[in-house]
Amino acid sequence: MTQLALNKNAGVRRSTLSVVLKALLYVVLIALALFTLIPFVWMISASLKLDREVFSYPIRWIPETFHWENYSLIWSKVPLITYFKNTATIALLVTFIQTLTSSFAAYAFAKLRFRGRNTLFICYVATIAVPWQTYMLPQFILMRSMGLYDTLWAIVVLQSFSAFGVFLMRQFYQGIPTELCEAARIDGLSEYGIWARIMLPLSKAAIATLVIFTFVGTWNDYMGPMIYLTRDVNKTIQVGLQRFIQENSSDYHLIMAVSVCSLLPVSVVFLALQKYFIQGIATTGLKG
């Protein structure tokens, strides 16, 4: 009897404990979520204030009056449209070239036999480990001598032929049974036909991953455009924003408004496709 009561007691204690733990878990999660979101909230809040209100004491999270005119003011101060157009052009071109050429090359590496296959592939793998920062200078010298300095093409060729894309696609193609290719060959498909009609449709998931990461990576790239693009007509949104910050360093409210604008496109892409982001990282896990 006493034993039973004790057990019951322990049960009650354990369930209250688990409720407390669960509550604690939510408290910690919500606190961390706030910590993660606060810069974005502050950014939006500051972008709707007057510059002297930005650092008011105590801080006001919700502006007294919403100064929406900040957002119309910035369009006359910064050539945002040009920046967006340049960034979109680069990002789309890079994503297209990168995805097309690396899936093309990856098919040969995964499914065709030819002399020098291993040597060539080792070249790719070896450069994945080499940080771009160690060869950005010789690359710059080369591009300058080719007349690509201060053109959008510099960033396009810089980003389009990464070893990472080939590596990722090859890994995926290796998982596709070779028998499929052989059956197609017997049916009279050429190698190009096999790539287009069998490999591409089967590798949608890998291509989605590559497309998203290339697009977002190129959109957010800062160091490349900073080195190569000097004239305002060529600037991307990242270096354009940086220029605006340097030239209007105390217009906090306007800087924040431009920042919010610069974040919007990628945020939309991310929210729409986040499933693929998560899957991409979980399956490949690599992109340093």
Add this chain to the structure above:
Amino acid sequence: MAQTDNRLLKRRKTRYERKKELVAYSFIAPNFIGFAVFTLLPVLFSIFLSFVKWKGGAFSTMEWVGLGNYAEIFKTAKVAEKGLGYLFTKVDLGIALKNTLFYTLITVPLTLICAVALALALNRAVKGAVGFRTVFFFPYVASMVAICVCWRFMMMKDGPINQLIMAVGINYNKSWTADSAMAIWSIILVSVWRNMGYYMVIYLAALQGVPQDLYEAATMDGANKWQQFCHVTLPQLSPTTFFASTMLIISCFKIYDVVKIMTEGGPGRATKMLVTYIYDEAFSNFNYGIASAIAMVLLVIVLIFTLIQFSMEDKYANN
């Protein structure tokens, strides 16, 4: 007769084989040409550049100096005279190495601890798990310039962060990024904030792979939640932790964007990092040889970690 047949067959076969090889090369070529010109060639060129003195003018102004650039960045003569302490307190390279190492040593464990904690929390039946996951991952896709400038403003003298810590009772009212003691911490904070969501996703994937029967066995043996965490979850996660930490170490050694936007390497040399040093020598001072020699130091460090990762990958794969 049979012999000629054979020979004919052979010749036809080689022609067929050659055609097959050409097809294969045509697949590789579009990517490989771009890759060879814009990546492979520069990589080799950068090794060469580290042995010459060059200000970037005509190629004829290049001057072979052997290990001269390395002697220059390590200030070998001075260091030999005054000891190793001189390297890490006075020499640019030593300071950049020290700062980068300090940044890495703090950022890596902090990021991984936050990532594991978040992954463990979200791996349970939590309401709104997808929403939380989205929130934590979002900083990773947000562009650096916007978020770094926002953090810099928030850490200003009268900014919200100082207001918060004053409210807690800590008396501090300087701009973090202008204070040589705090500047590197501001960079660490932003880095952890940005990367923890990414590694959380990796850990979440790893947690799904932990066999459920291990927990059942542990429960049967009377292990409580904490013991299960220490003796089941952590060991099962150790390959992931290993790969995540080498990846993170390598990316920490390449830190640039955050530093450039938040502190420009300052105040003084307080946040000078390896890559900021390379950038300054290459694109501000036009010391192409020196910049390439520093780049080689970075390359060697990154290669060491990559090799460790490769060898451990074999070990884990064999187990």
